[in-house]
Amino acid sequence: MADKLKITLVKSTIGAIPKQRATVEALGLKKLNKTVELPDNGATRGMIQRVRHLVKVEEI
Structure with missing residues (x-):
């Protein structure tokens, strides 16, 4: 498991449902x-899983 995750928003949230928009905003x-760098933990992984079609994730 990596120490941190590099998360980049690659698709607009315009057509996304409100819960997904809120998740993207909560990711920063x-x-x-x-791009944001966040710790690699269960909470972050769970948020990424909800919006995996909108973001690109790299382990650093």
Whole structure:
């Protein structure tokens, strides 16, 4: 398991359901192609799983 995850928003949330929009915002992503680094834990993995079609994830 990696120490941190690099998460990038690659698809717009315009057509997404409100719960998915809230999850993307909770991950700290506001604009398209922006990247955040978050700790690799169960909570983060769960949020990524909900919006996996909108984000790109790399282990660092």
